[in-house]
Amino acid sequence: MTRKEAIKFLSEYQINAISKSEKMNILLDFWYSYESDPEYLNKELISYLSTHDFDDIEFYSDFFDPVVILGLKHKNSILNNKFLAKNVSIIRSAEIKVVGDEIDQKVKCPCCYFYTLSSKSNYDVCAICYWEDDGSHEEQYSVANQNSLSAYRKNFFLKQDKTQLEEKYIFSKP
Numbered sequence: 508m509t510r511k512e513a514i515k516f517l518s519e520y521q522i523n524a525i526s527k528s529e530k531m532n533i534l535l536d537f538w539y540s541y542e543s544d545p546e547y548l549n550k551e552l553i554s555y556l557s558t559h560d561f562d563d564i565e566f567y568s569d570f571f572d573p574v575v576i577l578g579l580k581h582k583n584s585i586l587n588n589k590f591l592a593k594n595v596s597i598i599r600s601a602e603i604k605v606v607g608d609e610i611d612q613k614v615k616c617p618c619c620y621f622y623t624l625s626s627k628s629n630y631d632v633c634a635i636c637y638w639e640d641d642g643s644h645e646e647q648y649s650v651a652n653q654n655s656l657s658a659y660r661k662n663f664f665l666k667q668d669k670t671q672l673e674e675k676y677i678f679s680k681p
C-alpha cells in the first residue's frame with residue numbers, strides 16, 4: 508500500500524471513531540482547506556464553504572465529512588510509514604506494508620526536528636512540540652513562543668520521550 512493510500516484509509520476509518528465535537532473542531536481548522544485540495548470535495552461542498560463561515564452552522568452534519576477527512580489526512584501526514592503500517596494492519600487484521608517518501612514536501616521543525624511543517628519560517632505551528640516557526644535562532648528570544656528555541660527544545664524533551672515519538676513520527680537527526 509502506498510503512503511498516500513494508507514493515510515487516506517486511516518483517515519476514512521478515523522472519521523467513524525471520533526465524536527461530533529471533535530469533528531466540529533477539525534471542521535473549524537480546515538474550513539478553508541478546500542483551496543489546497545479541492546479535488547477531494549464535491550461542488551456543493553466547495554460552494555458552501557466559499558460562501559459561508561463556520562459560525563453559520565449550528566450542528567455537525569455528514570455533509571461536512573469530506574472536510575474532516577481532509578483535516579485527518581493532514582494530521583496523519585506526519586506519521587511515519589512504520590506507524591501507518593501498524594495501524595492499517597490492526598484495522599484490516601492483515602500484515603500491511605506501507606511504502607513511499609515520508610518527507611515528501613515537509614520541512615523539519617527547527618525545535619523538535621520532526622517533519623511537521625509545510626514551509627520554513629512561515630509561522631507554522633509544529634503539531635508535535637507546538638513551536639511556532641517564526642524563523643528565530645537558537646539563543647534569540649522568540650516573542651511568539653515566549654522563550655528561545657534552545658530553551659524551548661530543552662523543556663519539551665524533558666517532558667517528552669524522544670524514542671516514543673520516533674516510533675510514530677518522521678524524524679531525522681539535526
Ligand SMILES: [Zn+2]
Binds near residue numbers: 617621
Ligand atoms: Zn516541533
